[in-house]
Amino acid sequence: MRKAFIILVFLQLFGLSYSQQPKANYDESKIPAYTLPDPLIFSDGSRVSSKEDWGKRRNEIFKMFENEVYGICPAWEGKLISSEISSDPHALDGKAIRKEIKINLQNGSRELNFTVLLYLPHSSKPVPVFLGYNFGGNHSVTVEPGISITSSWMRNDADDGIKENKATEAGRGISVAQWQVREIIARGYGLATLYYGEIDPDFDDGFKNGVHGLYGIKRDSTSWGSIAAWAWGLSRVMDWMETYPSIDSKKVIVMGHSRLGKTSLWAGAADKRFAIVISNNSGCGGAALSKRIYGETVGIINSAFPHWFCGNFNKYNKKEARLPFDQHELLALIAPRPVYVASAEDDQWADPRGEFLACLNAAPVYVLLGCKGFPATEMPAVNSPVKGDIGYHIRSGNHDVKLYDWQQYLDFADYHLKKR
Numbered sequence: 260m261r262k263a264f265i266i267l268v269f270l271q272l273f274g275l276s277y278s279q280q281p282k283a284n285y286d287e288s289k290i291p292a293y294t295l296p297d298p299l300i301f302s303d304g305s306r307v308s309s310k311e312d313w314g315k316r317r318n319e320i321f322k323m324f325e326n327e328v329y330g331i332c333p334a335w336e337g338k339l340i341s342s343e344i345s346s347d348p349h350a351l352d353g354k355a356i357r358k359e360i361k362i363n364l365q366n367g368s369r370e371l372n373f374t375v376l377l378y379l380p381h382s383s384k385p386v387p388v389f390l391g392y393n394f395g396g397n398h399s400v401t402v403e404p405g406i407s408i409t410s411s412w413m414r415n416d417a418d419d420g421i422k423e424n425k426a427t428e429a430g431r432g433i434s435v436a437q438w439q440v441r442e443i444i445a446r447g448y449g450l451a452t453l454y455y456g457e458i459d460p461d462f463d464d465g466f467k468n469g470v471h472g473l474y475g476i477k478r479d480s481t482s483w484g485s486i487a488a489w490a491w492g493l494s495r496v497m498d499w500m501e502t503y504p505s506i507d508s509k510k511v512i513v514m515g516h517s518r519l520g521k522t523s524l525w526a527g528a529a530d531k532r533f534a535i536v537i538s539n540n541s542g543c544g545g546a547a548l549s550k551r552i553y554g555e556t557v558g559i560i561n562s563a564f565p566h567w568f569c570g571n572f573n574k575y576n577k578k579e580a581r582l583p584f585d586q587h588e589l590l591a592l593i594a595p596r597p598v599y600v601a602s603a604e605d606d607q608w609a610d611p612r613g614e615f616l617a618c619l620n621a622a623p624v625y626v627l628l629g630c631k632g633f634p635a636t637e638m639p640a641v642n643s644p645v646k647g648d649i650g651y652h653i654r655s656g657n658h659d660v661k662l663y664d665w666q667q668y669l670d671f672a673d674y675h676l677k678k679r
Contacts, residue, residue: 282559283553283554283555283556283559283608284552284553284554285553285554285607287553287612290551290552290553291550291552291580293550293551293579293580294550295548295550295585295587295620296583296584296585296588298316298320298587298588298591298620298621298623298624299313299316299623299624299627301315301316301319302319307627310627310628310629313594313624313627313628317591317592320584320588320591320592321528321529321592323583323584324525324528324584324588324589324592325481326481326569326571327569327571327572327574327575327582327583327584328544328568328569328571328572329483329484329486329487329490329525329568329569330481330482330483330484330487330568330569331481331482331483331487331569332483332487332488332490332491332529333474333476333483335366335491335494335495336366337364337365337366337367337473338363338364338365338366339362339363339364339365339495339498339499340362340363340365341360341361341362341363341499341502342360342361342363343358343359343360343361344359344360344361344374344407345357345358345359345405345406345407346358346359347403347405350378350403350405351378351401351403351440351441351444354380354381354441354444354445355378355379355380355381355440355444356378356379356380356381356505357376357377357378357403357405357406358376358377358379359374359375359376359377359397359406359407360374360375360377360499361373361374362374362375362495362496362499364470364473364495366473366474369472369473369474369475370473371458371469371470371472371473372457373411373453373454373457373458373492374397374407374409374453374454374457375451375452375453375496375499376397376400376406376450376451376452376453377449377450377451378440378443378444378449378450378451379444379449379505379506380444380445380447380448380449382447382505384507385504385505385506385507385508386447386448386449386505386506386507387447387448387449387507387510387511387512387534387672387676388448388449388450388451388500388506388507388510388511388512389443389448389449389450389451389511389512389513389514389668389672390450390451390452390493390496390497390500390511390512390513390514390533391451391452391513391514391515391516391519391523392452392453392454392455392458392489392493392515392519392522393434393438393452393453393454393455394434394454394455394519395413395426395430395433395434395454396408396409396411396413396426396430396454397409397452397453397454398426398428398430398431398432399426399430399431399432399433399434400432400434400435400438400440400450400452401432401435401438401440402431402432402435404431406431408426408427408428408430408431409426409454409456409457410425410426411426411454411456411457411460412424412425412456412460413425413426413456436660436661436662437516437659437660438450438452438660439662439665442662442665442666442669443665443669446669446673448512448669448672449505449506451496451500451506453492453496455489455492455519455522456469457469458470458488458489458491458492459471459485459488459489459492461485461518461566462566463564463565463566464566466478466482466484466566469488470488470491470492471483471488479570480569480570480571481569481570481571482569482570483569484566484567484568484569485564485566485567486518486521486522486525486544486567486568487525487529487569489519489522489526490522490523490525490526490529490530491529493513493522493523493526493530493533494526494529494530494532497511497530497532497533501532508532509534510534510676511532511533511534512533512534512535512536512537512668512672512676513526513527513533513535513536513537514536514537514539514668515537515538515539515541516539516540516541516659516660517539517540517541517542517609517658518541518564518567520537520538520539520540520541520542520545520546521538521541521542521544521545521567523536523537523538523541524536524538524541524545524546524589524590524593524598525589527592527593527596527598528589528592528593531596533596534596534597534675534676535596535597535598535599535671535672535675535676536593536596536597536598536599537598537599537601537668537671538598538599538600538601538614539601539660539664540601540602540603540606540609540658540659540660541600541609541614542554542555542606542608542609542610542614543555543556543557543559543560543609543610544557544560544567544568544586545586545589545609545614546586546589546590546600546613546614546617546618547586547609547610547613547614547617548585548586548587548610548613548614548616548617548620549575549579549582549585549586550579550580550582550585551610551612551613551616552579553607553610553612553613554607554608554609554610554613555608555609555610556577556579557572557575557576557577557578557579557582558575558576558577561573561576562576585617585620586613586617587616587617587618587619587620587621588621589617590617590618590621590649591621591624591625594621594624594625594628594630594648595625595628595629595630595648597648597649597650597671597675598621598648598649598650599646599649599650599651599667599668599671600614600615600617600618600649600650600651601651601652601653601654601664601667601668602614602615602651602652602653602654603653603654603655603656603657603658603659604641604653604654604655604656605655605656605657605658606657606658608658609658611638611653612638614651615635615638615639615651615653618633618635618649618651619633619635619636621633621649622647622649625647625648625649630647630648631647631648632647632648632649633645633647633648633649633651634646634647635651638653639651639652639653641653641654641655642654642655642663644667646667646670646671646674648675650667650671652664652667
């Protein structure tokens with residue numbers, strides 16, 4: 260059992276295939292009959308018929324996800340202090356400006372520090388920016404030697420137990436392919452990224468470290484888990500972005516992969532300042548429908564990662580039929596802002612069809628709000644994206660972020676942001 264857990268964590272963190280995972284259904288014929296709740300029906304059974312009605316219904320849905328899945332984040336009334344710790348105006352062979360920004364959060368006597376790595380194209384005007392967490396430290400994003408190595412705890416998933424595990428020089432540039440910084444800069448966008456473990460370490464530490472440590476509050480079954488904490492951290496970065504003149508803070512695109520794709524969706528639902536929300540291979544607890552019980556399930560994810568969600572989510576372990584909501588309603592919470600969901604053909608653990616169906620069933624909310632919605636009724640062929648106000652593609656390959664994915668995200672951002 261312990262060995263299986265370690266393998267599961269290792270595969271999910273490092274983007275390997277899930278096709279051989281035990282105790283998971285990969286047979287469409289074995290999916291149980293299920294009924295998806297209608298996002299346009301109030302809990303009392305009445306129908307949403309106007310934009311004003313949707314505002315009220317949205318509050319109902321948001322509170323369900325907050326109380327039953329991700330947990331309630333405490334209000335932020337502390338201080339945010341930023342300082343530039345490095346700068347290179349000739350980064351990426353002169354094509355970009357690179358900066359490292361230290362952000363200090365203070366809540367009374369408690370504080371937390373983290374570093375944002377920022378790449379910007381040379382521009383006389385504020386630029387739109389992609390914002391997302393990285394898995395390996397900021398120095399893993401490019402090979403440039405000037406980027407500092409995080410001193411935060413790094414998860415060692417091959418290790419039997421929890422111990423100190425620090426990032427090293429050997430990790431520099433290991434995630435270049437996942438970030439495509441040069442492509443982003445060439446298209447006129449900036450990139451802001453930070454190591455997710457600096458916001459909250461990714462292990463079950465009793466919620467004592469990271470941003471949880473900024474608050475001395477007693478926990479209950481609705482208290483925020485790590486995904487909500489990571490989403491909360493993205494909002495604090497957004498707070499800083501609104502003060503930074505080189506960034507167009509009205510055009511910030513939040514993007515995440517895997518567990519951080521779950522995070523980007525919840526961040527987009529919780530914080531309306533994000534202009535576009537992108538989920539890459541987010542699966543269970545992200546874009547995939549839970550009631551399908553395909554690939555990773557609620558019970559599996561809660562057992563493997565007990566710190567990700569609030570305690571109430573455990574009520575639905577092997578009882579997905581009891582869920583009064585499903586993930587299509589998470590996507591609907593983002594409306595009318597554009598949202599893009601991406602799957603991978605070989606990443607059946609994340610249930611690509613379930614991710615597509617979430618897009619399809621979120622579309623009526625977008626249509627109600629006067630948006631184009633989702634221009635598909637059937638799952639598209641591999642490498643054939645569909646793009647409306649909801650975008651989707653299933654790419655050939657495995658659980659990863661590829662150049663192909665970034666090309667679709669950049670095209671999607673161009674369509675929605677550059678037409679304004």
